[in-house]
Amino acid sequence: MQLVINGQSREVSAESLAELLVELQLDTSHVAVELNQAIVESSQFATTALNENDRLEVIQFVGGG
Amino acid sequence: MQLVINGQSREVSAESLAELLVELQLDTSHVAVELNQAIVESSQFATTALNENDRLEVIQFVGGG
Amino acid sequence: MQLVINGQSREVSAESLAELLVELQLDTSHVAVELNQAIVESSQFATTALNENDRLEVIQFVGGG
Amino acid sequence: MQLVINGQSREVSAESLAELLVELQLDTSHVAVELNQAIVESSQFATTALNENDRLEVIQFVGGG
Amino acid sequence: MDQLIISGRSFNSRLMVGTGKFSSNQAMVASMEASGCEIVTVALRRVDIDNPADSMLAHIDRNRYLLLPNTSGARDAEEAVRLARLSRAAGCEPWVKLEVTPDPYYLLPDPIETLKAAEILVKEGFTVLPYINADPVLAKHLQEAGTATVMPLGAPIGTNKGVRTREQIAIIIEQAIVPVVVDAGLGAPSHAAEAMEMGADAVLVNTALAVARDPGAMGAAFRKGVEAGREAYLAGLGEQRQQAEASSPLTGFLRD
């Protein structure tokens, strides 16, 4: 299905957020996710279903002062 | 009648604000007056009646930075 | 005759310092002259004879702080 | 005999510099002595005779920056 | 000709003078006159009913000087607004030097309450000159709110320490779309000149004049200091250099 991830639209097969992170090969520790502007707690990744045209932000920590 | 002027209560005979300022021998130019917390424009001094226990603030300019 | 003027050797026909300054087309006001390391007062320019291989410094004022 | 020690005149019985320092009960280590303006090395204290009206400076170290 | 323009009004002088703390009205007037100022600040206070002094305004030529009432004493936006309205009621034009200083000790301005008061007073038609800490972002908020100037402090009021907030004021000036008036802490003409050399549009001085041994002469000195700094700014100052540079030609005759 078609999602917009971090501003780019992308075709994915994952149906849940957890599956998506695996598909994207992302280390799920220390990433934060906004689904359609709402934060999804990591405990909910597995049970969070994705729908056509969902907008996701996948965020991680980087060096900062 | 009894008024509270600049925080002190005082017995006066004036019945209007204009009369009061004369009674107090105040130069009416450049003074500002609050009657019961409301500003009275100088044009209204003559027509502003005073009532028992009115609270007045009579203000003037002084040196300031 | 041959002189060394301001570090350069030079053939001149002048026989006195005064003549030399004329020959060099120098404004004699405000120049100072050293002849063989000794200062020559401007009053002495006319009477100061030049000799072969004399070393002269001809100095003037410039902008300075 | 009469000496001037550090600016004060003083009657002493010592006849050598070494004896004087003992008489004054001074720890001879780390003191320096000038006898009539001339420095006396500590090795010479014992053999340095004193004479009437000699002027001595007896100096020691103190705290300093 | 080089003029200071504040909300459409032109001034020849870039030195504003405060009228507080002078030993006498005579000293105050002498200092004002010598300073060449065209704007003078005043404060509001209760009349002493029992022995009303003649107003100090009697000593100030209103044709020569624009009165700029301040809101000194206000500890929050509400008090400041109340004072501004009273000033207008007392016959002043609707100009106000907005001061909100909750701390009676250092008299430093409150950024939150100052912005709040500025928004209200601008809506009511006041020409607002806010006294602020040297905070470039706050200065932007105030300009967006419609203030006529910003007045960042050089150092706390009355300390005479000069432009101790140099770094921040430089940024405020660089980003300003209204005149920047450096206020508070300027204790000597060199301080005023420094602010003007940095590109400030004007300065406000009070304590340094009032406490001078000769307030009149000090007014003249500050006038020259402000003009010197402004003229130097316009004439284009050179850069600071790390290495010395000879001001005399070094080539010469001494060593050949």
Next chain:
Amino acid sequence: MDQLIISGRSFNSRLMVGTGKFSSNQAMVASMEASGCEIVTVALRRVDIDNPADSMLAHIDRNRYLLLPNTSGARDAEEAVRLARLSRAAGCEPWVKLEVTPDPYYLLPDPIETLKAAEILVKEGFTVLPYINADPVLAKHLQEAGTATVMPLGAPIGTNKGVRTREQIAIIIEQAIVPVVVDAGLGAPSHAAEAMEMGADAVLVNTALAVARDPGAMGAAFRKGVEAGREAYLAGLGEQRQQAEASSPLTGFLRD
């Protein structure tokens, strides 16, 4: 009237101007005139025999300005003395700004050679104005040797850094028995004003004028800066204070 007196000669202006590094004689003259200076420094150099330029002196009104030849380029006392004598032979009065700067990079003065040269030149009847590091003890030695002033540096020549030697110059001023002229490093009118507020008797400026975008206007700016500082010094500046002090009366009506 407040005058600067150097070895018996009175001057109305406390600003001395150097004539080096100007882009043109016109710019130099414009700056000199606007500055109001009465003393201008000049340097000595070999005439270029092959194409002798007209002397810059042609542009300087000797009735208006006292020429103060410097000894720039001298690296020791002997060279400095030689230059001073040449200046006199070239028709200048026996005044000399004594500079001995062995280091061509920072052009800092040599205390040892400067004192040596000063002693010789004083004996020869010169009025000696020595350029020195801000060294109070050296300043005393020079005064005892009979110099007409001392000229401590504010910062290395041409750096425009201002009065970086403030602590030491304050001591020199406090102890001086001749005029103290702050020389070198003054890059803006505020710097000149600061030196004068400290009690300096005069300042010398060159680079800041020569490198200004508009040397004429900068000359006027420095004139005002120097006058501002001097007038403030005479008018009695207030102290710096650690705590703020209200310039508006705080007692009031807002909170009772």
Next chain:
Amino acid sequence: MDQLIISGRSFNSRLMVGTGKFSSNQAMVASMEASGCEIVTVALRRVDIDNPADSMLAHIDRNRYLLLPNTSGARDAEEAVRLARLSRAAGCEPWVKLEVTPDPYYLLPDPIETLKAAEILVKEGFTVLPYINADPVLAKHLQEAGTATVMPLGAPIGTNKGVRTREQIAIIIEQAIVPVVVDAGLGAPSHAAEAMEMGADAVLVNTALAVARDPGAMGAAFRKGVEAGREAYLAGLGEQRQQAEASSPLTGFLRD
């Protein structure tokens, strides 16, 4: 033992380290370790989906260092709150270095939006460490809003200029009821020591470590600088004096 306590949590180190701008994770870790810090700041950014880098967190021992996420990039309160919540969702404790910097050029903090965000985040249970201009009145508002510290800037981020806001920071420290952490602009150990000698409770350093030729060695140097300043503050520094005072006894024998 002298400990820093922030909202009930104790720290032995008074040096916080930022993790930005290091040339490598190795350099970052070397600097952190040598600095002895116990709190390190981090920022949030989008994962690059197309080639996900391994998280820098992999290099940081969470048992040794408390992660302090900042809200850098936020231009208003809403963005800052959103970033703080994301940090918590990403598994950090609810601590946040609150930064709201609308101006991308000087990155100076916004007093209005910072206070607004602080009020929201405190209500949501965050331990809030706000980065602010050196504004004593704003600092009070934030403390009243319940922030765990205030973090006034010494100079704009990354300038290495040191404590240029000295006057204001001294007032903030004097009036503070929570730890004062001087942040931004500290470019050398002497700057950090100066802040601590003034009575600051801690400092935060990033750029000076990241741009050092040897970030590890610089971390050790800053550690000593911070400790030196703190220890000197506790040991009671002497006053500055105007006059010299001999450190050697002057009475003597030389002249009688």
Next chain:
Amino acid sequence: MDQLIISGRSFNSRLMVGTGKFSSNQAMVASMEASGCEIVTVALRRVDIDNPADSMLAHIDRNRYLLLPNTSGARDAEEAVRLARLSRAAGCEPWVKLEVTPDPYYLLPDPIETLKAAEILVKEGFTVLPYINADPVLAKHLQEAGTATVMPLGAPIGTNKGVRTREQIAIIIEQAIVPVVVDAGLGAPSHAAEAMEMGADAVLVNTALAVARDPGAMGAAFRKGVEAGREAYLAGLGEQRQQAEASSPLTGFLRD
């Protein structure tokens, strides 16, 4: 390993300590020990014949500390030489901190007499460490005369004002061929660190330790300050920048 080498002798510590003005020998020793210093200065004075005190040297471990006698009190070269010779006669090694301070008020050094004394003492085999004003040219003369270091002052003795002569000391350091020891006026560890960051080889501190509420703790603080400054110098400090530079990455997700 990073060592300080003075005339062929190596030292691990770059902090020299003066022994004057301590409230007790115990306080002095505590401060010396905590400071890690290896060189301590002492002065000479007449014994009080009528009640000879035990020598303070009894408290100083000569195996641990090199005694560096100063010539404090000397007003000219002759007196300084006399004191140096007495120190040697009193059993010290021929090292001397050369001080010639004719002015009893500010205790500033005399450049002329100091150079004169240095030339004599070097010839007599002394290792000479001259205390001087921050005068780069004088520093060169002394090095040419064979002194083992130069010791420029940061500010007048005992003022605790820090490195007020920064510009000049930077030049001395740049040009030095012997160790540069910043002496006098260093009132806090941040001052010592600043001097070391500039590249000074060592510092000498006395008053700041002696007048501290806790001289022992202050000794430890200065030790760290000196080490911090030295280590930062070796680790390569970054430049000061005019514009802010983000220490957090600004690209992000907030606004697209």
